[in-house]
Amino acid sequence: MRLSRYFVPVLKENPAEAQIVSHRLMLRAGLIKQATAGIYSWLPLGFKVLRRLENIIHEEQQSAGHQAIQMPILQSADLWRESGRYDDYGQEMLRMKDRHDRDLLFTPTAEELVTDIFRSHITSYKDLPLTLYQIQWKFRDEIRPRFGVMRGREFYMKDGYNFDLTKQDALHSYNRHLVSYLKTYERMGLKAIPMRADSGPIGGEDTHEFLVLAETGESEVFYDSKVTDLNFGDRKIDYFDHSACQSVLDEFTSLYARTDETHEPSLFEKIPQERQCKARGIEVGQIFYFGTKYSEAMGATVTDANGQDTPVHMGSHGIGVSRLVGAIIEANHDEKGIIWPEGVTPFHCGLVNLKQGDPEADAACENIYQNLVKAGLEPLYDDRTERAGGKFATMDLIGLPWRITVGPRGLKNGVVELTSRSSGISQELTPESTINKLISIYR
Numbered sequence: 553m554r555l556s557r558y559f560v561p562v563l564k565e566n567p568a569e570a571q572i573v574s575h576r577l578m579l580r581a582g583l584i585k586q587a588t589a590g591i592y593s594w595l596p597l598g599f600k601v602l603r604r605l606e607n608i609i610h611e612e613q614q615s616a617g618h619q620a621i622q623m624p625i626l627q628s629a630d631l632w633r634e635s636g637r638y639d640d641y642g643q644e645m646l647r648m649k650d651r652h653d654r655d656l657l658f659t660p661t662a663e664e665l666v667t668d669i670f671r672s673h674i675t676s677y678k679d680l681p682l683t684l685y686q687i688q689w690k691f692r693d694e695i696r697p698r699f700g701v702m703r704g705r706e707f708y709m710k711d712g713y714n715f716d717l718t719k720q721d722a723l724h725s726y727n728r729h730l731v732s733y734l735k736t737y738e739r740m741g742l743k744a745i746p747m748r749a750d751s752g753p754i755g756g757e758d759t760h761e762f763l764v765l766a767e768t769g770e771s772e773v774f775y776d777s778k779v780t781d782l783n784f785g786d787r788k789i790d791y792f793d794h795s796a797c798q799s800v801l802d803e804f805t806s807l808y809a810r811t812d813e814t815h816e817p818s819l820f821e822k823i824p825q826e827r828q829c830k831a832r833g834i835e836v837g838q839i840f841y842f843g844t845k846y847s848e849a850m851g852a853t854v855t856d857a858n859g860q861d862t863p864v865h866m867g868s869h870g871i872g873v874s875r876l877v878g879a880i881i882e883a884n885h886d887e888k889g890i891i892w893p894e895g896v897t898p899f900h901c902g903l904v905n906l907k908q909g910d911p912e913a914d915a916a917c918e919n920i921y922q923n924l925v926k927a928g929l930e931p932l933y934d935d936r937t938e939r940a941g942g943k944f945a946t947m948d949l950i951g952l953p954w955r956i957t958v959g960p961r962g963l964k965n966g967v968v969e970l971t972s973r974s975s976g977i978s979q980e981l982t983p984e985s986t987i988n989k990l991i992s993i994y995r
């Protein structure tokens with residue numbers, strides 16, 4: 553992509569309405585535009601990041617054996633009356649009527665809708681286990697939308713639902729989800745700590761939230777400092793090997809990590825003082841096991857091996873996809889702008905031409921650009937006739953992990969400069985080795 557033709561409405565000034573750094577940077581780097589309170593349009597650069605997150609989620613969900621579906625944004629109130637949640641859900645649910653005076657609602661979550669799909673088609677235990685998930689816009693009429701996409705009213709969420717014959721099977725599904733979430737966040741360049749949590753309006757017995765540590769997080773968190781050393785790494789995991797999942801889960805959840813809602817200071821006291829940490833965190837996901845709550849209310853049963861009808865055991869799992877864009881920026885920025893982790897960056901590198909219009913510099917940039925594209929990478933080429941300082945400032949604000957700088961002085965010696973956004977370290981390389989280096993980084 554050529555920056556001269558790309559729609560990135562960068563702001564020079566700090567927008568007054570933005571209280572936290574991710575909101576400020578998302579507006580300044582032209583990622584989003586507020587449409588109305590808690591509702592945003594995603595502009596090209598922001599939308600690209602959203603799509604990258606979505607792709608990672610789809611890949612990880614599918615490698616854990618889950619199937620993608622798409623459910624509607626508008627739901628009929630009737631299903632929610634069956635589960636009893638139409639009255640319980642409260643003012644966060646946006647309700648409306650159609651022209652026939654029928655009650656509709658904007659989906660805040662989809663347990664009822666997916667249970668209805670299940671009960672219409674599945675009658676035998678032989679079709680279990682089953683997990684269906686979607687990535688879809690949700691609406692919750694939050695009383696205080698704030699911090700940009702962090703607490704929106706309309707937000708993008710991955711929501712998944714598992715159906716199992718027994719509680720034991722459902723707990724295996726729970727574990728599979730916990731492990732696949734760890735992998736998902738790590739691929740996004742995030743350390744998300746699973747913390748035992750409260751179940752809230754979803755209801756249920758077992759639940760973990762995933763929190764990213766950040767000063768601006770809305771939750772207060774308490775943890776053993778050792779949890780921050782845990783890494784998923786590149787271990788291969790067979791999701792249907794229950795003991796393998798269990799041992800990853802044990803490793804990541806045996807150390808103390810709680811939000812203020814479930815914090816037990818008496819347990820904390822058993823951790824050596826120097827490892828007791830208190831910080832703030834952003835909730836980027838949550839998983840639940842809630843048993844037969846919805847299947848009993850809505851008649852979602854299967855026949856078991858003895859021919860007996862039995863309500864299925866269920867759980868649900870959510871990832872805050874749009875909130876993650878903010879959370880990633882909270883965890884990865886400096887005073888100059890965003891620093892995208894390589895796994896989610898909107899473009900793989902920036903290409904800065906220091907002397908646009910100079911035939912040699914233009915030809916060198918064109919050559920690097922074409923070769924990167926040929927190798928399957930997406931460079932963002934700043935081909936504007938602007939001074940170098942302005943070009944660097946824009947690239948730093950946008951935050952691509954690597955910048956290639958091309959100028960007549962370097963070209964005289966046959967080199968260009970490759971700079972890491974996170975370390976600021978530059979090296980001089982031939983155009984060819986620059987291209988090869990980027991290919992190997994992103995392989």
Ligand code: ATP
Nearest residue numbers: 701702703704707709835836837838870871872875
């Ligand atoms: P919170 O406690 O932050 O209000 P929640 O526990 O009500 O969130 P869940 O039902 O667990 O939310 O939804 C799954 C994920 O969706 C959350 O972990 C969070 O990342 C994201 N999410 C929830 N509400 C919002 C919102 N208003 N704006 C953006 N993302 C949200």
Ligand code: MG
Nearest residue numbers: 761835837838
């Ligand atoms: Mg939650």
